[in-house]
Amino acid sequence: MERLTYETLAKRSYDGYLLRSAPERVLQFGEGNFLRAFAEDFIDRMNETAGFDAKVVLVQPRGGHPETADRYAEQDGLYTLVLRGRENGAAREVTRVISCVSRCLDPMRDWDALLACAGNPDLRFILSNTTEAGIVFDPECKRDDAPPASFPAKLTAFLYERWKRGGRGFVILSCELIDRGGDELRRCVREYGKHWALEPDFAAWVERENLFCSTLVDRIVTGVSKDAAPALCESLGYDDRLADAGELFAAWVIEGPPSLESELPFEKAGLPVRVVDDVTPYKQRKVRILNGAHTSMVPAAYLAGKKIVRECMEDAVIRGFLGRALTDEIIPTLDLPRGELTAFADAVLDRFDNPYIDHRLTDIALNSTAKWRARVLPSVVEYFRRADALPKCLTFSLAAYIAFCRDGGDAVRDEKWVLDFYASHARDDAAALARAVVENERMWGGALAALPGFADAVAAGLARIDEIGVYNAMKECLP
Numbered sequence: 001m002e003r004l005t006y007e008t009l010a011k012r013s014y015d016g017y018l019l020r021s022a023p024e025r026v027l028q029f030g031e032g033n034f035l036r037a038f039a040e041d042f043i044d045r046m047n048e049t050a051g052f053d054a055k056v057v058l059v060q061p062r063g064g065h066p067e068t069a070d071r072y073a074e075q076d077g078l079y080t081l082v083l084r085g086r087e088n089g090a091a092r093e094v095t096r097v098i099s100c101v102s103r104c105l106d107p108m109r110d111w112d113a114l115l116a117c118a119g120n121p122d123l124r125f126i127l128s129n130t131t132e133a134g135i136v137f138d139p140e141c142k143r144d145d146a147p148p149a150s151f152p153a154k155l156t157a158f159l160y161e162r163w164k165r166g167g168r169g170f171v172i173l174s175c176e177l178i179d180r181g182g183d184e185l186r187r188c189v190r191e192y193g194k195h196w197a198l199e200p201d202f203a204a205w206v207e208r209e210n211l212f213c214s215t216l217v218d219r220i221v222t223g224v225s226k227d228a229a230p231a232l233c234e235s236l237g238y239d240d241r242l243a244d245a246g247e248l249f250a251a252w253v254i255e256g257p258p259s260l261e262s263e264l265p266f267e268k269a270g271l272p273v274r275v276v277d278d279v280t281p282y283k284q285r286k287v288r289i290l291n292g293a294h295t296s297m298v299p300a301a302y303l304a305g306k307k308i309v310r311e312c313m314e315d316a317v318i319r320g321f322l323g324r325a326l327t328d329e330i331i332p333t334l335d336l337p338r339g340e341l342t343a344f345a346d347a348v349l350d351r352f353d354n355p356y357i358d359h360r361l362t363d364i365a366l367n368s369t370a371k372w373r374a375r376v377l378p379s380v381v382e383y384f385r386r387a388d389a390l391p392k393c394l395t396f397s398l399a400a401y402i403a404f405c406r407d408g409g410d411a412v413r414d415e416k417w418v419l420d421f422y423a424s425h426a427r428d429d430a431a432a433l434a435r436a437v438v439e440n441e442r443m444w445g446g447a448l449a450a451l452p453g454f455a456d457a458v459a460a461g462l463a464r465i466d467e468i469g470v471y472n473a474m475k476e477c478l479p
Contacts, residue, residue, distance in 0.1 A: 152188035169209025299404035399461030
């Protein structure tokens with residue numbers, strides 16, 4: 001089977017959109033599945049429908065894998081993207097050859113080539129997704145390292161090279177899943193400027209000429225497994241060792257000035273991207289609705305015998321529980337327009353029901369304590385503040401979380417201190433265990449213990465789980 005290249009597609013009379021040549025306008029730190037199914041999808045569609053006319057240079061954040069960079073060269077930067085999911089309840093699949101990537105650089109081998117990109121006057125945008133641990137200041141990184149180890153150090157060296165060449169600054173879009181990633185990345189660049197004793201004029205140029213944007217990204221990207229790859233290539237009719245896959249749904253919220261909309265023609269291309277003054281309410285929407293729905297549902301659903309999220313959506317009781325939690329208890333705690341929140345929640349239910357994704361409950365349940373605190377606790381506290389009452393489903397979800405930690409066996413994967421806590425309370429009855437959990441300041445910071453009646457309500461929920469089983473206890477939460 002022939003490898004995917006422009007020549008291969010020409011032989012097969014491929015009639016989809018392809019961009020053979022264009023200026024390299026985007027430098028992207030991160031060549032993994034997520035950005036390739038997210039940012040490159042958007043850039044490719046802007047090229048096709050909005051005249052963006054841009055190629056992307058991919059950079060491995062840490063490097064050391066030249067075979068990956070070579071694979072892009074072998075395929076002319078091309079790869080197939082398969083997006084699958086539900087839209088308005090109907091299953092849909094879209095396949096597209098992405099042609100916006102020009103090349104991939106391994107900084108361990110291609111450091112000089114990466115720095116040479118700083119001399120390209122067309123280069124305007126820098127994207128990054130280097131995981132939550134990627135944006136850190138490492139004082140071990142030296143000015144003359146080639147390359148320095150950390151991503152912010154590499155970025156600082158690149159910006160310094162740009163400044164020395166007299167080039168203009170960049171729009172820098174941080175796509176890492178951390179709070180205010182753009183601000184944190186700018187802070188690290190500032191620190192390296194001081195640590196390396198770089199010129200004050202460079203520091204001033206960084207602040208004056210470069211825009212560091214925090215963003216919120218949202219798309220489930222599964223990639224193509226080794227087991228699934230042969231069948232996919234057979235159906236495509238060519239060998240693609242870079243193929244990627246994800247869900248249809250996508251959303252990108254970028255914190256920045258309105259002028260970004262003229263530089264990045266997302267709206268003209270009809271893409272689900274918003275440029276806003278403050279990304280915070282949109283992050284709250286995602287964390288509380290999407291992530292909060294997962295975390296509030298999964299412990300009970302797992303104990304009820306479910307294995308993947310789609311199974312939960314096929315069960316009337318579990319789906320009804322989740323729907324009530326979203327509509328009656330989570331959405332009322334958020335400040336965006338109700339219609340916008342409801343539409344997002346409806347899309348979440350479609351995403352959970354994706355027939356192409358087997359999202360395991362045990363994966364979502366990893367580190368459930370920290371997730372419940374970040375994703376569900378704020379909704380509980382805000383609901384009580386606004387309604388002067390306890391949210392029934394979300395309160396029950398903590399009881400289910402306790403039962404899961406107590407009874408879930410090997411499926412319970414959490415921090416050691418959490419596991420030690422539950423082991424030390426193994427002999428507690430439902431009331432004692434519930435109170436010990438609710439009053440644990442290391443878990444919740446005291447926020448739950450301060451809610452009148454909350455510990456008693458959780459204890460009652462845990463007792464019902466023990467008496468009639470988690471599924472029937474969940475059913476009692478429904479109207």
